Amino acid sequence: MKKLPLSSFEVYVVKLLISVFSLIFIVLFFYTSLSRIAYPYALEWVEANTFVHTLRVVHRQSLYVPPSYEFTPTIYPPLYYYFSSFYPANIMLSMRTVSFFSTIAILLMIYKIARSRKLDPVFSFGAVGLFSASYSMTGFWFDIARVDMTCCF
Secondary structure (H helix, E strand, C coil): CCCCCCCHHHHHHHHHHHHHHHHHHHHHHHHHHHHHCCCCCCCCHHHHHHHHHHHHHHCCCCCCCCCCCCCCCCCCCCHHHHHHCCCHHHHHHHHHHHHHHHHHHHHHHHHHHHHHCCCCHHHHHHHHHHHHHCCCCCCCCCCCCCCHHHHHC
16 A cells, blocks of 8 residues: 655644644643642542651651551652652642642653654654643542652653
8 A cells, every 4th residue: 555645734734733632731731730739638548648758757757667557658769758848838739849840840851852752843742742631541640749750750
């Protein structure tokens, strides 16, 4: 089967569609994240456990102690908890801020990696849009107080 070349108009339409849909998903991610970043309570059950770990860092207690009735540590790396303890007046806000900026850094890295592979800027932007489109499929956890996005970064 012979492959037909695309006309310049068809290439323009494809690039326009990729740009529009990518922009929609990126804007939806930012809107959702920024609308709930300052919510003072846990949005998911893991956030409460992350809160306790960050609280231990704020109070200069050890994170990795033998499990007890009062505290059972998780096996996550400690860097996220130390980053999240920068604003002890509102720990939940600081934890979500760290996750939010980690996600932004991942989005920028995706773009830079795609560009380093000599992809067109529109297709690189499409890669960022594709990652942003997976936000709802992952349970909306890109911006919540979890270690995951910081570890991915």
